[in-house]
Amino acid sequence: MNGAATIATDPALRERAWAAAASVCDPEIPVLSIADLGVLRDVRIENGVVEAVITPTYSGCPAMNMIALEIEVALENAGFARPKVTTVLSPAWTTDWMTEAGKTKLREYGIAPPAAKAGRRALFGEEQVACPHCGSTETARISEFGSTACKALWRCKACAEPFDYFKCI
Amino acid sequence: MTDTPLFQYTLRLADTALVLGHRLSEWVGHSPVIEEDLAFGNMGLDLIGQARSLYSHAGEIEGKGRDEDALAYLRDAPDYRNILLVEQPNGNFAATMVRQFLYAAFAHPYFEALAHSKDKTLAAIAAKAVKEMAYHLRHSAEWTIRLGDGTDESHRRAQDALDELWPYTAEMFETDQVERALIEAGVAVDPSAVRATWDKTLDHVLSEATLVRPRDGYMQSGGRIGRHSEHLGHILSELQFVQRAYPGASW
Numbered sequence: 114m115n116g117a118a119t120i121a122t123d124p125a126l127r128e129r130a131w132a133a134a135a136s137v138c139d140p141e142i143p144v145l146s147i148a149d150l151g152v153l154r155d156v157r158i159e160n161g162v163v164e165a166v167i168t169p170t171y172s173g174c175p176a177m178n179m180i181a182l183e184i185e186v187a188l189e190n191a192g193f194a195r196p197k198v199t200t201v202l203s204p205a206w207t208t209d210w211m212t213e214a215g216k217t218k219l220r221e222y223g224i225a226p227p228a229a230k231a232g233r234r235a236l237f238g239e240e241q242v243a244c245p246h247c248g249s250t251e252t253a254r255i256s257e258f259g260s261t262a263c264k265a266l267w268r269c270k271a272c273a274e275p276f277d278y279f280k281c282i
Numbered sequence: 283m284t285d286t287p288l289f290q291y292t293l294r295l296a297d298t299a300l301v302l303g304h305r306l307s308e309w310v311g312h313s314p315v316i317e318e319d320l321a322f323g324n325m326g327l328d329l330i331g332q333a334r335s336l337y338s339h340a341g342e343i344e345g346k347g348r349d350e351d352a353l354a355y356l357r358d359a360p361d362y363r364n365i366l367l368v369e370q371p372n373g374n375f376a377a378t379m380v381r382q383f384l385y386a387a388f389a390h391p392y393f394e395a396l397a398h399s400k401d402k403t404l405a406a407i408a409a410k411a412v413k414e415m416a417y418h419l420r421h422s423a424e425w426t427i428r429l430g431d432g433t434d435e436s437h438r439r440a441q442d443a444l445d446e447l448w449p450y451t452a453e454m455f456e457t458d459q460v461e462r463a464l465i466e467a468g469v470a471v472d473p474s475a476v477r478a479t480w481d482k483t484l485d486h487v488l489s490e491a492t493l494v495r496p497r498d499g500y501m502q503s504g505g506r507i508g509r510h511s512e513h514l515g516h517i518l519s520e521l522q523f524v525q526r527a528y529p530g531a532s533w
């Protein structure tokens with residue numbers, strides 16, 4: 114076996130590559146890393162080449178090109194030459210993959226994190242969303258669609274502040 | 283491989299998504315309120331994203347080196363395979379919303395079924411699209427109810443839109459030679475299988491909206507074999523302008 118094969122099985126190196134890729138933030142919600150979001154699916158090393166695997170949140174997410182480019186830069190900066198970024202569609206991204214740390218960061222940033230398990234919810238049912246400012250659940254949806262594909266516009270009846278809600282999908 | 287039924291089928295799905303996505307993008311900057319401007323932009327983006335994945339897949343099936351851009355920008359109207367419903371003019375806000383509702387009520391269960399396709403790439407694209415179409419359906423259904431059950435004026439506009447768009451709804455449920463073998467092979471979805479779900483959604487929403495479901499009369503057809511209304515050419519003249527004027531332009 115040659116050196117490359119040995120490197121491929123070195124868990125510390127893989128950890129370092131993962132950490133580098135995971136440091137990339139969502140350009141639209143800069144408090145969240147792509148690992149917090151669940152967009153970074155895998156980082157593997159084969160024959161000395163690092164490959165990061167990502168999945169889009171929404172089919173038309175315009176941030177994907179930017180994210181792929183930033184992963185390449187982060188990996189290059191961490192000493193991995195000519196890294197590869199691969200996009201996969203399956204399994205389809207779900208807000209269930211967002212980490213608890215990510216949800217806390219979102220709330221502190223003023224965005225209500227996805228409320229429940231995505232699953233199959235009644236199409237005309239209404240979610241209960243807590244205001245990220247005051248915690249009240251006396252809230253109402255203004256619009257299903259917000260400033261980015263992943264967010265909806267809500268408002269709080271208790272503190273009268275508007276806020277973004279990270280939609281469940 | 284070249285012009286196989288699977289290529290034609292994938293192209294039909296892609297063209298329908300792109301043309302409707304483009305139609306919705308025409309609202310950006312013109313919506314009655316900013317929330318709806320954002321909503322049309324978001325829904326258009328979903329559809330164009332679905333189209334991009336489908337075009338890439340179609341290009342691979344064809345195997346002639348055409349990528350998503352070649353398929354979207356360098357085919358003329360007779361080569362487009364979208365259903366006629368999605369190329370109809372936006373008209374007023376009610377007309378666009380009713381058109382979106384008629385399509386989403388179909389696309390949601392259709393993609394749900396396509397997520398089980400034997401073609402793994404189509405299944406993956408559909409599994410993402412079904413989540414997006416759930417939001418399109420909810421949004422457009424709520425607006426259809428709000429407009430239908432609103433003022434006399436909004437009711438009239440919603441009913442007029444429904445009456446005018448109705449002849450274009452049958453095409454969604456058609457199957458032809460291109461699709462039959464694919465349906466039997468478990469690759470394509472038999473649209474007649476989602477008809478009952480579509481009917482149920484329509485009956486529920488239209489009754490809440492106090493709108494009258496039109497009767498089936500002469501129903502339009504032909505988009506999926508390249509026979510289009512004059513509207514598609516105008517859409518493409520705008521959508522394809524830059525690539526036609528400056529071939530290969532990039533930035």
Ligand SMILES: [Zn+2]
Nearest residue numbers: 244247269272
């Ligand atoms: Zn509040």
